[in-house]
Amino acid sequence: MIRLISILVGLGFTAAVLWAFGNGAYTAVTEGMGERTAEKAFHLHPHAPEGGYSFEGPFGKWDKQQLQRGYQVYKEVCAACHSLKFVAIRDLEQLGYSEAEVKAEAASFQVPGIDPNTGEATTRPGLPTDNFPSPYPNKIAAAAANNNAIPPDLSLMAKARHNGTHYIYSLLTGYADPAVYKNEAGETLAEAFPATMPGTGLHFNPYFANLNLAMAPPLNSDGQVTYAEGNPEPTVHQMAEDVSAFLTWTAEPTMVKRKQTGWPVLGFLLFASILAFLAYKNIWAGVKPKKAG
Amino acid sequence: MSFPWARQYEPQNGFMKWMDEKLPLPRFVYNAVGAGYPVPRNLNYMWNFGVLAGFFLMLQIVTGIILAMHYAANAEVAFGTTEHIMRDVNWGWLMRYAHANGASFFFIVIYLHIFRGFYFSSYKAPREMIWLLGVVIFLLMMATAFMGYVLPWGQMSFWGAKVITGLFGAIPLVGEPLQVWLLGGFAPDNAALNRFFSLHYLLPFVIVAVVILHIWALHIPGSSNPTGVEVKQESDTVPFHPYYTAKDGFGLGVVLIAYFAMVFFLPNYLGHPDNYIEANPLSTPAHIVPEWYFWPFYAILRAFTADFFFIPAKLMGVLAMFAAILVWFFLPWLDKSPVRSGHYRPTFKKFFWFGLIPAMAVLFWCGGAPAEEPYVMLSQIATAYYFLHFLVILPIVSSVEKTKPLPNSITEAVLGSDN
Numbered sequence A: 001m002i003r004l005i006s007i008l009v010g011l012g013f014t015a016a017v018l019w020a021f022g023n024g025a026y027t028a029v030t031e032g033m034g035e036r037t038a039e040k041a042f043h044l045h046p047h048a049p050e051g052g053y054s055f056e057g058p059f060g061k062w063d064k065q066q067l068q069r070g071y072q073v074y075k076e077v078c079a080a081c082h083s084l085k086f087v088a089i090r091d092l093e094q095l096g097y098s099e100a101e102v103k104a105e106a107a108s109f110q111v112p113g114i115d116p117n118t119g120e121a122t123t124r125p126g127l128p129t130d131n132f133p134s135p136y137p138n139k140i141a142a143a144a145a146n147n148n149a150i151p152p153d154l155s156l157m158a159k160a161r162h163n164g165t166h167y168i169y170s171l172l173t174g175y176a177d178p179a180v181y182k183n184e185a186g187e188t189l190a191e192a193f194p195a196t197m198p199g200t201g202l203h204f205n206p207y208f209a210n211l212n213l214a215m216a217p218p219l220n221s222d223g224q225v226t227y228a229e230g231n232p233e234p235t236v237h238q239m240a241e242d243v244s245a246f247l248t249w250t251a252e253p254t255m256v257k258r259k260q261t262g263w264p265v266l267g268f269l270l271f272a273s274i275l276a277f278l279a280y281k282n283i284w285a286g287v288k289p290k291k292a293g
Numbered sequence B: 001m002s003f004p005w006a007r008q009y010e011p012q013n014g015f016m017k018w019m020d021e022k023l024p025l026p027r028f029v030y031n032a033v034g035a036g037y038p039v040p041r042n043l044n045y046m047w048n049f050g051v052l053a054g055f056f057l058m059l060q061i062v063t064g065i066i067l068a069m070h071y072a073a074n075a076e077v078a079f080g081t082t083e084h085i086m087r088d089v090n091w092g093w094l095m096r097y098a099h100a101n102g103a104s105f106f107f108i109v110i111y112l113h114i115f116r117g118f119y120f121s122s123y124k125a126p127r128e129m130i131w132l133l134g135v136v137i138f139l140l141m142m143a144t145a146f147m148g149y150v151l152p153w154g155q156m157s158f159w160g161a162k163v164i165t166g167l168f169g170a171i172p173l174v175g176e177p178l179q180v181w182l183l184g185g186f187a188p189d190n191a192a193l194n195r196f197f198s199l200h201y202l203l204p205f206v207i208v209a210v211v212i213l214h215i216w217a218l219h220i221p222g223s224s225n226p227t228g229v230e231v232k233q234e235s236d237t238v239p240f241h242p243y244y245t246a247k248d249g250f251g252l253g254v255v256l257i258a259y260f261a262m263v264f265f266l267p268n269y270l271g272h273p274d275n276y277i278e279a280n281p282l283s284t285p286a287h288i289v290p291e292w293y294f295w296p297f298y299a300i301l302r303a304f305t306a307d308f309f310f311i312p313a314k315l316m317g318v319l320a321m322f323a324a325i326l327v328w329f330f331l332p333w334l335d336k337s338p339v340r341s342g343h344y345r346p347t348f349k350k351f352f353w354f355g356l357i358p359a360m361a362v363l364f365w366c367g368g369a370p371a372e373e374p375y376v377m378l379s380q381i382a383t384a385y386y387f388l389h390f391l392v393i394l395p396i397v398s399s400v401e402k403t404k405p406l407p408n409s410i411t412e413a414v415l416g417s418d419n
């Protein structure tokens, strides 16, 4: 009885799902499989800058010089629009800045405060214990200043996109003119998807998920930031690479420590597993004969 | 209960004697996982996964309790407190990655444990109760993992919660009021987050309780084995300790190497980047996907894309998704074969390796993919096979199949002769 019911129920589910399959197959045959969208035709996957980064791979280490340059780019360019609300200013000490330098850096940011005499909301110079503030008093102000798009917090950006470090680099260096940029099929956006041409205040970038974003190219000329002596030339590519490295650090300041902790743990476990294997073979030696036959 | 030749516990000194009279806990442990528990001598590595599941359950509880000390279940700050754990709490990043990847490894281990059961039909008499309790554990694990994923209050947390609780809305008549009642509102918010945290802390202890029953039920018939032939004599068994403690110790070492390699070197590989974006009810992610261990069932849910007579497609999907797990409860009675082990059931074995396993692989793959062709059609074929396998093929094949001859005993299977 139970098996009869089971077979009926099984055939019921199968019929229902095959019915759905039939419907889908019919649509696929009559209307073709999936539409070709502008995103599919133009979207590019992020790629690494030449030479990659020092922190990549299981033995990766931070390049503090590079992180300092990246911080400089963030502060002089990106901080005009983007906060780093999960990052404490004191953590800059991890990049090799001295305590006094960090204090001075902190004081160069204005953070929300309260007037001690009147109790009114004001701003005050930052302290090392503050986090990097938002340049806007609230979301409405942020949206109003940016053509209705809110510049996202960048603390976790490098983890919040697939292949985040490379994504930030590719996005910053990937802006193109949609009138002349050609995809792999040799089409321009204007010919193939005129409806997707960027509207006012939007900028075409094939690395961005829906191709047009509200951020104008923030790094647009070589030498936009002046690096201290002994550093590479601040080309757009160099600045983009440095700020991507810095944002990888803000997303996970413990990344290098994590990898460095991993090796002794794995080494110990390998050793323990070998011992456990020998113990296992030893204990079973009397019981397990060679396979008969 | 155990076999008559099981070794008897003998307290070794005065203190242990005293203890044995007042609270025979050492005796209990000796009989449960010590030398007093005889186990078939021919278990293969597939029998390691129960103990490994127990290990990961404990690991989840320990890391979870530590995380809870620093986490706050409030929609305003939840995302920030998880980042506080990652950045400011000593070894907080390790606790969080260990817990997140621990959940994944718990599921890897449990899937292998369950598929061991399918292949060796461990669910058959006299082990039905072990199996039924196991399915209950699996359902509890899914509920726990789902609610845990909501806690960091990232984009996938929020939208996952919204989609999954939205499924209740498909139930006719009571669906929508039920959904609002479950969430404490029309969409996931503080009320939902708080109750999910409360339950996420509670359910693992319920799982511990059911695991105790599961192992209690196991100890009545004892473990099955790769031949599926029941234990007959002392030479068929070895004491659990030291034989299987040693083997499980080695298995644990190997699994921990894989686990810690993920924790330390690829901790976000199994996660979704969108969950590093704070929850935003106004911005829907391009693709909403649950964690990988739900993918097969998510694929089944989404496979029902057309209304079936009077049943709306969404309701059909929800029914099928739950049915996909609930059918496991009936396996002991659907599988009529007198033989347990897949080794001796040639037709069943073919359906297992060339039907069920590929169908599951397709469901895993399509469940994580966007709801587009060809993934939808592929998951429809795999879903059809999934239901046919358990509800049609298994009952029929198990009744008509001609099985291969079994060894007379476990000893014969190992040594070639029955003594």
Ligand code: HEM
Pocket: B046, B047, B048, B049, B050, B051, B053, B054, B055, B057, B110, B113, B114, B117, B122, B123, B127, B130, B131, B133, B134, B135, B136, B137, B138, B207, B211, B214, B215, B218, B222, B223, B224, B225, B328
């Ligand atoms: C928290 C999760 C679980 C724990 C800690 C656990 C633990 C165990 C342990 C220690 C064993 C004995 C060792 C072994 O055979 O591998 C076992 C056996 C078993 N488990 Fe589980 N289990 C869990 C979940 C499940 C689930 C989800 C199922 C099935 C749906 C299941 C089905 C079985 C069956 C049928 C056996 C007996 C197998 C045999 O003797 O051949 N278990 N379990």
